[in-house]
Amino acid sequence: NAGVTQTPKFQVLKTGQSMTLQCAQDMNHNSMYWYRQDPGMGLRLIYYSASEGTTDKGEVPNGYNVSRLNKREFSLRLESAAPSQTSVYFCASSEQIYEQYFGPGTRLTVT
Amino acid sequence: AQSVTQLDSQVPVFEEAPVELRCNYSSSVSVYLFWYVQYPNQGLQLLLKYLSGSTLVKGINGFEAEFNKSQTSFHLRKPSVHISDTAEYFCAVSDLNQAGTALIFGKGTTLSVSS
Numbered sequence: 366n367a368g369v370t371q372t373p374k375f376q377v378l379k380t381g382q383s384m385t386l387q388c389a390q391d392m393n394h395n396s397m398y399w400y401r402q403d404p405g406m407g408l409r410l411i412y413y414s415a416s417e418g419t420t421d422k423g424e425v426p427n428g429y430n431v432s433r434l435n436k437r438e439f440s441l442r443l444e445s446a447a448p449s450q451t452s453v454y455f456c457a458s459s460e461q462i463y464e465q466y467f468g469p470g471t472r473l474t475v476t
Numbered sequence: 477a478q479s480v481t482q483l484d485s486q487v488p489v490f491e492e493a494p495v496e497l498r499c500n501y502s503s504s505v506s507v508y509l510f511w512y513v514q515y516p517n518q519g520l521q522l523l524l525k526y527l528s529g530s531t532l533v534k535g536i537n538g539f540e541a542e543f544n545k546s547q548t549s550f551h552l553r554k555p556s557v558h559i560s561d562t563a564e565y566f567c568a569v570s571d572l573n574q575a576g577t578a579l580i581f582g583k584g585t586t587l588s589v590s591s
Binding site: 369396398405406407408410413423455457463464465466467468469470 | 485508510512518519520521522525527566570578579581582583584
């Protein structure tokens, strides 16, 4: 039982490049989330998916897109990376409004 | 909209001293409350949660928290801390009146335990 897995663990991009962050969970949870964590800002919600087939914007969605591929997988795409998107990205899953389970994070640097 | 305030951004303490990390949330009729811990270079791990019932909630690693509805607070306490408790702690709330939304997190409190 791996819980929530994220790939890659680290990534360096140049401004304007694109990439997709992958997330998968094996707990059969309906809801999945993408957060970014920046120093002094806590965790800010980028997008979430309350159930398979639905996605909604969070607090900071600009510059990102998401895909809920199936119940297990929820990917986050940066179409044209900017230095302001340098951050640590966490994926999480939950059963409705209960506690969330987090992945280990992806450290992204955009130069 | 729901919001969470963690009143201290940094809390330095000596080993074996007691500690309290403070958390307030904006008023709501029904909420679920959580404390998460993040050790350096790791993801977040659930410490404890309040869903209903007793207002004193016990979690892992000797931590406990008390839900106070009148003061809209959910402070985290430990009677005697260890060096290994050094980490960042996040308070989070789930508003039951806003179904389908994610947890709202505070900005975090860095607990630094020294010998």
